[in-house]
Amino acid sequence: MKTNINKLKEKITSKGMKFTHQRLVIYRSLCDSKDHPTADMVYNQITEENPSISKGTVYKTLESFVNAGILQKFRDDMGLMRFDPVMDTHSHLYCNESSNIRDYKNPDLEQLLNNFFKENQIEGFEVEEVSLVIKGKSK
Template identity: 40%
Template sequence: MNVDCKDIQELIKAKNLKVTPQRIVVLEAIYSLQNHPTAEQIIDFIHQKHPSIAVGTVYKTLDTFVGHGVIRKVLTDEDIMRYDGILEHHHHLYNESNGEIRDYINEELDEMLKTYFEKNGIEGYKINSITLHINGKSINK
């Protein structure tokens, strides 16, 4: 996902957060790395250009971003925390062979799920959103 520095600043401001160089760098890293990076991957990426940014600052910034809805956490089946900078509704395809997580958008599936749960519901539970984590393995064709 290509996002420039100005867009990143506007996104941070829109979430009522102070724009700091560290926050810009962390969000740039998430968008540059794509594919739902781990905190360690984000830190390694940042330290290539900004070795003075503390590891604790990166973790605190990630937590702040999650808490303010700038990014989302994605937990893998191996209990590895990854980060997602795409806020639009989507599902995740988890490749069990290599650990890759891909975004999956399918409006027909979304409508089918919405219709099903509107009709059937879950007793004693109010559904706010539905996001699937689809596990599988790549097949070579």
């Protein structure tokens, strides 16, 4: 995912946040990653070129992005918190061998899941979002 600086600046400032170099570097790192990195992975990726950005700054920035609706976060099978800059509806493919996670978009599958839960409501529970993780092995 190629990062457009002007779009990112607009996204951040529209949420009432300041646009800083640190936020740009952290968000770009997420967008350039093919799997869904942890905060430590982001930190390790950016520190060589940006040694002044602390691990605490990475954690706080990622959390503020999640709270502002700029990122999604989810826990993987190993209990690690992963971050995803793709905010539209999609599923995830999880490789059991490498633990890599990648996005999978299929509008027919999304429609099927949404229709299923509209037609099969769960008593005492309101479904707000359906998240699907498809597990297997990468070829």
